[in-house]
Amino acid sequence: MKKRLFILLLAVFCIGAAQSQGKYTIKGTVGKTPLKRVFLQLYSAKDSVVRYQARIEPDGSFVFTGSLPEPRLAELRLATTSRGYFFYLENNLITLKVDPDDIENTRINGSFSNSQYRYILEDCEMKEDSVNVCLENFIIQNPESIFAPHILATQPYFALLNSRELNRYVSKFTGAATRTYYYRYLQKKIRQLSRVSVGEKLPDFALPDTSSRETTCYQALEGNKYLVINIWSSKDLTENDKGTLRTLYHKYKNKGVEFLSVSFDVHRDTWIKTIEESRFTWKHASDLLGWESVIANTLCIPYIPCNIIIDSEGTIIARDVPNARLADELQNMFNKKKR
Secondary structure, eight states, X not given: OHHHHHHHHHHHHHHHHHGGGOOEEEEEEEOSOSOOXXXXXXXXXXXXEEEEEEEOOTTSEEEEEEOOSSOEEEEEEETTOSSOEEEXXXXXXXXXXXXXXXXXXXXXXXXXXXXXXXXXXXXXXXXXXXXHHHHHHHHHHOTTOTHHHHHHHHOGGGTTOOHHHHHHHXXXXXXXXXXXXXXXXXXXXXXXXXXXXXXXXXXXXXXXXTTXXXXXXXXXXXXOSEEEEEEEXXXXXXXXXXXXXXXXHHHHGGGTEEEEEEEOOXXXXXXXXXXXXXXXXXXXXXXXXXXXXXXXXXXXXXXXXXXXXXXXXXXXXXXXXXXHHHHHHHHHHHHHHHO
């Protein structure tokens, strides 16, 4: 495996070195659709996001052409999709067969970089119990690879790293890795995490409540010893989660603990219905923007549902606590206070 991986990585390096001498041509086809345009987004550390668009011809075909100094992360989007198809674009003839009903089922040919990225993930997935060790070893052993920041930024195993842990990997990246979109993303995440880590004061935020009135984090905290900020969405909340939250709210509401649930829902009716059917009687707020919510980035939320706990001064005393561990976290918090 190591020999094969070395050969593949060497080929990627050679492709990157030759990028400035060529051009890319994307020839795509879209299944039956009323859409007239397709969009291409290129991600880089320097340019952030550059967007292009192409006409979808009557036969469903479309073409993009250009030139890149090295392979770059790209995203193909259709006008009606909320998400796109991510792939690595390089100077070559690349074909895309797009399913308009599920863009993630897009078929791609001609991008060696994209094949290599998929190979790395699939090879590690075959390791079963050591998948995460395999991914970590790749990052450590290939600090110059354009794929290393991508893996570090998107694989669930690394989602809970704090700013210091994350920086231990990112500070080792060199060469092409430092010219990628995800390298810039990770640097920004490190800065954000350092501001919302345990021991730091939580930045205040304002969101509409269920009556469409603006409410803030510190308004919810006022007069209480602690505030549990529960981040959730209707589709991610199980019946066990609902029971746990109701039990803990009633157990601690007279002990100076307030709850504020912040939803990543996008439909107001669904959000309100879930609150009512779940018999949640505490404070709720949401900007109904899903993962585009200002809270997702401001508080560096790694997954949902999860919880952040702050004390009366706004200091973060626990974060990224899953609902299944919330009871233990609150119990330990009060046990420490008694000592």
